[in-house]
Amino acid sequence: MNRLAGEAGTAARFGLVGAIATGVHLLVAGVLLGLWPGMSEFVANLVAFLAAFQVSLIGHRRVTFRRRGRARRFFLVAALGFALNNGVLAALLAVTPLSGFVAVAIATLMVPVLTYLASRFWAFGAPP
Secondary structure (H helix, E strand, O other): OHHHHHHHHHHHHHHHHHHHHHHHHHHHHHHHHHHOOOOOHHHHHHHHHHHHHHHHHHHHHHHHOOOOOOHHHHHHHHHHHHHHHHHHHHHHHHHOOOOHHHHHHHHHHOOHHHHHHHHHHHHOOOOO
16 A cells, blocks of 8 residues: 555656646747747647756656656657657647647647656666
8 A cells, every 4th residue: 555655646746747847848839839820830849848858857857756767768758758749749730620739739738648657667667
């Protein structure tokens, strides 16, 4: 039971850091698409991802997992999440009338569970 409570705490901290990083992602994308309406959603999404990645890495190192972790592994996890995010974004743009910020927001909110599992057990897991 104690291990379960610890895991719940880790998941809650991950959610908090992830919510902040997602907020940064959506803020940056919203500002870019608002200032430059002709900007590609994919370009705005990439710039927003890079900003949010920094927030995630620092937050997960200091708050969520409380260990240094492996930045390269975490970047790989984040990059795979970003690729999935872009796949969802491409599908939304291709088959729905959605565009701009709404499409980026929906795509961004669909990836966190997979990112948590990969971060918890691989990027920030106990060293071998």
